[in-house]
Amino acid sequence: MVVSCKKMNTKNAIAHVRQNPDGSWAAPQSLHDHIKGTASRAAAFASPFSSDHWAEALGLFHDAGKATTAWQAYLGSKSGYDESAHLERATTRVEHSTPGALLAEKLHGSLIGRVLAYCVAGHHTGLPDFIGSPSSLSVRLHNSSLDGISDELLGEVSSWKPSGPPWKFDASNLDFSLWIRMLFSCLVDADFLDTEAYMRDEAGDTRGDFLELPALLSRFDGYMQSVLDKVRDFADSPVNVARRQVLSDCRLAAEHEPGFFSLTVPTGGGKTLSSMAFALKHGVRYKKRRVIYVIPYTSIIEQNADVFRDALGSEQIVEHHSSLDEADFTEKGRLAAENWDASVIVTTTVQFFESLFSSRSSRCRKLHNIANSVVILDEAQLLPVEFLSPILETMRLLVEHYSVTFVFCTATQPAFEAREGFLGLPVGSVREIITDVPALYRALRRVTVDTRTLPTVTDWASIAREVSEQKQALCVVSDRKSCRELYRLLPEGSYHLSALMCPQHRSDLIGEIREKLRAGDTIRVVSTQLIEAGVDIDFPVVYRALAGLDSIAQAAGRCNREGRLGGGKELGRVVVFSPPRPAPAGILRKGTETAKRLLVNKAGDPLDHESFNQYFSELYWKANSLDTKGVRKLLIPDGTSLGIQFRSAAEAFRIIDDRLQRTILVPYGEGERLIGELKGFGPERRLLRSLQRYSVNIYLDQFNKLLSRGSIEEIYPGIFALVCGVEYDVGIGLLVDELPSDPTSYMTFV
Secondary structure: OOOOOOEOOOOOOEEEOOEOOOOOEOOOEEHHHHHHHHHHHHHHHHHHHOOHHHHHHHHHHOOHHHOEHHHHHHHOOOOOOOOOHHHOOOOOOOOOHHHHHHHHHHHHHHHHHHHHHHHHHOOOOOOOEOOOOOOOHHHHHHHOOOOOOOHHHHHHHHOOOOOOOOOOOOOOOOHHHHHHHHHHHHHHHHHHHHHHHHHOOOHHHHOOOOOOHHHHHHHHHHHHHHHHHHOHHHOOOHHHHHHHHHHHHHHHHOOOOOOEEEEEOOOOOOHHHHHHHHHHHHHHHOOOOEEEEEEOOHHHHHHHHHHHHHHHOHHHEEEEOOHHHHOOOOHHHHHHOOOOOOOEEEEEHHHHHHHHOOOOHHHHOOHHHHOOEEEEEEOHHHOOHHHHHHHHHHHHHHHHHOOOEEEEEEOOOOOOEOEOOEOOEOOOOEEEOOOOHHHHHHHOOOEEEEOOOOOOEOOHHHHHHHHHHOOEEEEEOOOHHHHHHHHHHOOOOOEEEOOOOOHHHHHHHHHHHHHHHHHOOOEEEEEOHHHOOOOOOOEOEEEEEOOOHHHHHHHHOOEOOOOOHHHHOOOEEEEEEEOOOOOOOOHHHHHHHHHHHHHHHOOOOOOOOHHHHHHHHHHHHHOOOOOOOOHHHHHOOEHHHOEOEHHHHHHHOOOOOOOOEEEEEOOOOOHHHHHHHHHHHOOOHHHHHHHHHHEEEEEHHHHHHHHHOOOEEEEEOOEEEEOEHHHEEOOOEEOOOOOOOOHHHOOEOO
16 A cells, blocks of 8 residues: 655644543544653563663654554544544554554664564554565565655654664574564553553553562462461371472572472472462562463363462452453453553463464563563473474573573473473473472372273273262363263263353352362262363362373372371272273374373382373374474574564464364353443453353354354354353253253343
């Protein structure tokens, strides 16, 4: 698009306009004020990684294309103001981002200017690929023009001079592209916040109202003392002695220099609170800004977040784990997205790593707030093998250049350090927090593992009979279909848990299960693997369908968790069996086969901590690739052009491919009322956070099936909800492949 228009003074040009509640128009925000405000905020955000000067330039250049009569006319094209005009999503838009990118290259050349151009061109639509499509940076720069850029604006931006060459970071690996994404994060967050400060000045009052780490550490220490006081009568039990030792080791290790740490603690050893003790003390000692707690499953994130709320205060914890808060369909939706500006963030593995490799402005917005943080990776063994190479390299760069400390927190420690045939983290870089891991495992051994039936495939009916003979038993399987099949074979009153239930539903059922266990009632549960990672639940007997060794160990962590069987003198029983449905082809099947070989051949305790180094080393060696989609190659600059394929890399890096999944809202409990509020008021930040607990992720074919039969409807652009409450079953959750027994009883709620 070649735009030729009259020049306009930036102090007279308008960046944004808003309506007052009474319908009148507020005084507009001048373009001059907006670019200066954005530049100042961006510079502050980039200072932790010594790039404040570069981020300031991005703020100055980013909206240069608004200083034209064409864009100013577009801004006021609908009823005096179009709130989506600067989002560049409408088909009739006047593109304003590329002129600023072109200006950066004209003033500073195709190397220094290109660093700025990627960020400026993508500050609304996302970081572009350099080549390959009509939306690529090279094509956009070729078709753009500087016509209409005012002399006054040229004077403002031309005064910026680079403080040094852009290759402070190595352009031969992921270093350079990560730096650009970090700069991009500073720009888009600054742009969002400066816009928000004008558009909704009351929103600023709710931001940044969080205690800093020293105050949180004081709160946490007080809470932990109260916890220790409550268990004083059981202080000498083996479990409590071990937990106190873990806590002590974490506090001592917090004094060590920042970098990589492993926290190897058997399930039930108190690693959730102890890891937070390390993070807070280490953060205070080395002046870190925040703690980011990364959890693999949304099914347990609420549980851990609740633990931290009890310790630190409910207002101090920000959860970020749903696609709903990614809504950027309107300005209102964009402003509701999180930027991780709290001192304690609880998020998911998917959210954390997909954001690190994203090109979208809404997802990249938070990245600069990862710098100078302590990041705890709970259940670190679940990092996706198919992306392990770019993940580990990026983590190394975050430690080296962005002052991040990582903690690998798990009972089944993966083998992440480099060795022959595996380019992992530097040898010796991962320091263990626990002073005596073997002794800790011996102290916390609470189960025996029965693998005698492994060579023979066991049908569901046989497993159902065995489980039904137990007064209290848990059976864990590896997929939703198997879970429902087995559940239907169990006695009435049994429980089912899977990700086809919304988080609030699962939490309610887990609460009921705990009550029955405490009361000694008969209770039988069948669950997918969502129950394995951190769910605080304690059965005397656990059955586990054959899976990876780490999954089996996690299932074992739900057995005799507190070590109280027979007054602490008996061991729980874990039965591993070969299910009738094998694991899917690929890394899951390779993990299952590797585990089977180790379990059948290993003498003694098959879940001894030393087994996991052997298991993961073999698994990573068997993997076809540790960068299946070629993400690393896409993000390494191509020669002197600094050509980087940001968008293609983001599309390739999908831990959960959301192109194959959709999120829908369900009317379980308070969900019905909240869905009504969403219809009436749109995606407010508070509302989106609440609705996370009433959402279910389903595959695209299932989504289309529900859509075709009229079961769901779009209640807000891009957000779908279940129309009929009857299609959400209180026993098994969302009915996708089956219909209610009495479809004539359908009653709509939206």
